[in-house]
Amino acid sequence: MNLQIAKISEMAAGAVVIASAAALGVWLLVRRRPTPEEMELARRTFLTQSGRLVDGTLLDVCEVPGEDGRTLTMVIYDYLIGGVDIQCSQDITNMHDIVTPEQVNAGLPCSVRYQPGNPQNSIVIAEKWSGLRIKSPRLPIAVGLSTPETHHLNGKADLSGPV
Numbered sequence: 001m002n003l004q005i006a007k008i009s010e011m012a013a014g015a016v017v018i019a020s021a022a023a024l025g026v027w028l029l030v031r032r033r034p035t036p037e038e039m040e041l042a043r044r045t046f047l048t049q050s051g052r053l054v055d056g057t058l059l060d061v062c063e064v065p066g067e068d069g070r071t072l073t074m075v076i077y078d079y080l081i082g083g084v085d086i087q088c089s090q091d092i093t094n095m096h097d098i099v100t101p102e103q104v105n106a107g108l109p110c111s112v113r114y115q116p117g118n119p120q121n122s123i124v125i126a127e128k129w130s131g132l133r134i135k136s137p138r139l140p141i142a143v144g145l146s147t148p149e150t151h152h153l154n155g156k157a158d159l160s161g162p163v
Helices: 002-030 036-050
Strands: 052-065 071-081 084-091 109-115 118-123
Touching: 036 109, 036 118, 071 109, 084 118
Parallel strands: none
Antiparallel strands: 052 071, 052 109, 071 084, 109 118
């Protein structure tokens, strides 16, 4: 009798394994796979939330033909990590509501978010973060300044108070 119960339990376990494998196979075939745009959005969100910041330089904004025939707008930038100069690009084609190519000025500094274990995985612009600096930093005009901190800029010494 015990032999019959053992055979029945083995057959039931085998049926459960076969049914589970079939269900997994069906799920793998019919599941919805993320689109390339969704994967890029997830990458930018990940870097916005957990990426490290480093200073970089915007090198260029250019338009290149894509594999699917459309024109891609690319931001090219570089940054230095651990003595290694890394040059990357980011596709901003679908981000025209966040930034336009006219807002990207080549030669200006920027902030770059990168993945610590994989520094080539980096961004300059995301939906909720931007490393762009709209204007170049300007030095104060020395004409008419008379504060003790800036008296050396306009050639006038302010001897009325402590320096």
